[in-house]
Amino acid sequence: MKQLLRFMVMGLSAFFLLLMQGCMKDSCRRTYTLFQPIYKSLRQVRADMKSTASQPLDKTGKLNVFGNYIFLNEVGKGIHVIDNSDPSAPNNIGFINIPNNVDLAVKGRYLYADSYSDIIVFDILNPADVRPVKFMDNVMKEKNVYWQSNATNPDSVRVVVGYTQKDTTVDCDTYSLWSSCSSCDVRSNSLASGAFYAAAPQVGRGGSMASFTIVSDYLYTVGSASLYAIDISQPENPQQKAVKTLPWGIETIYPFQNKLFIGSRTGMFIYDLGNPAAPSEQGRFTHVTSCDPVIADGQYAYVTLRSGTGCNTTINELNVLDVSNLSAPVLKARHNLNNPYGLAKDGNTLLVCDGKSGLNIYNAASPLSLQLVKKVEGLETYDVIAMNGHAIVVAKDGLYQYNYSNPQQPVLLSKLPVVKK
Amino acid sequence: MRAVLFVVLCFAVSVSFGQKKGWPLEGSIQAGLLEGQSGSAFQMGFTGGVKGKTWTTSLGTGLDYYGVRSIPLFLQVQKKFSTREKTPFAFAGGGYHFPWLESNNEDWWGSRKASGGLYYSAGIGYQLPVMKTAALFFTAGYSLKEYEEDFLRSGYCIGGNCPTYTENYTYKLRRLSMTTGLRF
Numbered sequence: 001m002k003q004l005l006r007f008m009v010m011g012l013s014a015f016f017l018l019l020m021q022g023c024m025k026d027s028c029r030r031t032y033t034l035f036q037p038i039y040k041s042l043r044q045v046r047a048d049m050k051s052t053a054s055q056p057l058d059k060t061g062k063l064n065v066f067g068n069y070i071f072l073n074e075v076g077k078g079i080h081v082i083d084n085s086d087p088s089a090p091n092n093i094g095f096i097n098i099p100n101n102v103d104l105a106v107k108g109r110y111l112y113a114d115s116y117s118d119i120i121v122f123d124i125l126n127p128a129d130v131r132p133v134k135f136m137d138n139v140m141k142e143k144n145v146y147w148q149s150n151a152t153n154p155d156s157v158r159v160v161v162g163y164t165q166k167d168t169t170v171d172c173d174t175y176s177l178w179s180s181c182s183s184c185d186v187r188s189n190s191l192a193s194g195a196f197y198a199a200a201p202q203v204g205r206g207g208s209m210a211s212f213t214i215v216s217d218y219l220y221t222v223g224s225a226s227l228y229a230i231d232i233s234q235p236e237n238p239q240q241k242a243v244k245t246l247p248w249g250i251e252t253i254y255p256f257q258n259k260l261f262i263g264s265r266t267g268m269f270i271y272d273l274g275n276p277a278a279p280s281e282q283g284r285f286t287h288v289t290s291c292d293p294v295i296a297d298g299q300y301a302y303v304t305l306r307s308g309t310g311c312n313t314t315i316n317e318l319n320v321l322d323v324s325n326l327s328a329p330v331l332k333a334r335h336n337l338n339n340p341y342g343l344a345k346d347g348n349t350l351l352v353c354d355g356k357s358g359l360n361i362y363n364a365a366s367p368l369s370l371q372l373v374k375k376v377e378g379l380e381t382y383d384v385i386a387m388n389g390h391a392i393v394v395a396k397d398g399l400y401q402y403n404y405s406n407p408q409q410p411v412l413l414s415k416l417p418v419v420k421k
Numbered sequence: 422m423r424a425v426l427f428v429v430l431c432f433a434v435s436v437s438f439g440q441k442k443g444w445p446l447e448g449s450i451q452a453g454l455l456e457g458q459s460g461s462a463f464q465m466g467f468t469g470g471v472k473g474k475t476w477t478t479s480l481g482t483g484l485d486y487y488g489v490r491s492i493p494l495f496l497q498v499q500k501k502f503s504t505r506e507k508t509p510f511a512f513a514g515g516g517y518h519f520p521w522l523e524s525n526n527e528d529w530w531g532s533r534k535a536s537g538g539l540y541y542s543a544g545i546g547y548q549l550p551v552m553k554t555a556a557l558f559f560t561a562g563y564s565l566k567e568y569e570e571d572f573l574r575s576g577y578c579i580g581g582n583c584p585t586y587t588e589n590y591t592y593k594l595r596r597l598s599m600t601t602g603l604r605f
Binding site for chain 2: 026028031032172
């Protein structure tokens with residue numbers, strides 16, 4: 001019995017010792033990647049914004065088709081120039097370095113591209129030797145990261161051109177202290193936002209994910225809550241004419257018949273270009289919060305709603321809206337999809353990128369009762385440009401081209417693959 | 422509701438396990454509190470194993486709501502300090518616990534992957550008979566469970582190839598454990 005009592009006393013002692021020590025304290029360790037910026041002056045950065053040797057595709061982004069050339073955005077890095085004289089054998093002929101580039105549009109011999117909040121005009125007369133002709137400073141202010149209040153001299157502006165990465169593990173409490181330290185020279189890997197476009201003769205044709213588009217003598221771009229109108233009647237000397245404030249969550253812009261169809265996370269907006277220097281809202285259609293590019297073809301507008309990171313919804317569908325009364329668009333039909341992104345319409349054929357499910361080809365002769373005629377699988381699609389039976393499809397693993405003259409049996413013409421490093 | 426069903430199932434298995442006549446088997450069911458820096462939390466569990474004169478080796482599982490809801494699966498060894506019905510005992514056990522998340526793994530900016538980790542407990546107790554074939558027991562001890570979360574983050578961007586990065590959190594949750602239960 002004495003032995004048992006001794007055991008109990010020892011046990012209880014150990015128990016209370018535990019209480020008094022750190023043994024009763026929860027611990028948390030946080031492992032993350034510390035990104036430390038590498039800077040160059042803006043002048044140095046701009047000196048490198050020109051054609052260089054071609055590079056393999058890595059992260060495909062927006063595209064714009066102009067004549068026999070495809071300009072394909074490499075997300076955050078620049079633009080691939082692809083000679084597409086023979087769609088069955090596209091030739092990657094060069095790469096334009098443009099840090100943080102997301103969007104582009106082409107008109108005549110000029111290409112307009114963004115770099116952070118700046119817009120750069122490039123002369124593409126010789127697509128193998130593209131050179132900048134104009135730098136527009138801090139146009140899209142919501143994308144600004146390096147222009148300080150009074151800065152004007154590119155020599156004094158520091159631009160982040162890369163990051164050194166270091167995996168770091170600290171106590172969770174310590175991390176909180178660091179992240180609230182304003183003087184610490186540490187930045188997270190800020191990620192660019194962006195999207196894409198489309199248009200007419202002399203103007204390059206883009207996809208529905210565009211946030212740049214050109215109508216007549218104006219370049220229109222959208223930021224997350226703004227619409228910018230830029231006069232490009234003098235291409236080498238563009239002038240910003242208007243900035244319209246829009247609700248937050250603007251993503252895409254699509255021109256049709258002197259109107260702009262703007263896709264946002266909360267709905268679709270229609271802007272009238274009666275006065276091209278100052279677009280005015282004509283109508284809107286509100287939907288659940290989701291990611292949504294939009295295209296239009298006259299009486300109908302087609303909007304894809306998708307779920308996914310940042311989209312804040314579980315809905316994945318194609319909405320067909322009657323826009324015959326532009327002031328009051330009406331939802332007419334809904335079609336379930338898996339994870340739709342960009343879309344394009346060519347006559348009575350509607351092509352919809354459905355993410356990992358591939359490319360859907362519909363007979364859209366009756367827009368309110370679309371008929372799925374073919375599902376092209378085996379590629380994760382993002383955006384598509386369709387014209388005259390020829391589809392150029394941006395997918396995660398490369399740039400595909402199809403002849404869909406017979407929509408039931410599209411023929412793969414070529415694939416320019418992504419080459420993972 | 423699922424947790425209640427789980428408790429009922431555990432109870433049934435434990436009783437039937439411990440009452441197999443002629444077999445040197447022992448089952449127990451218990452419930453109690455975990456107390457630590459993160460506050461108090463409920464726990465319950467059951468064990469089933471083979472007993473010797475004063476030693477019992479059991480497999481156990483249960484529910485542990487401290488920090489993150491999880492299901493531990495452990496091996497436990499118990500030593501009684503006498504062969505009498507009223508006796509103190511000591512126990513130690515360890516294993517793995519599986520998180521049973523109460524919310525989905527998606528948030529606005531990315532996804533979360535939770536992983537379980539090491540789980541162990543040790544302590545002392547006292548049992549006394551309450552029925553012909555059962556004993557009531559009380560325990561007090563120390564328990565630790567490790568838990569990991571990996572967050573896959575993606576910034577806002579429209580493109581299909583938004584860059585992502587990951588963050589990892591590793592937790593060690595140290596608790597005082599107090600239980601009471603029935604042994605069959």
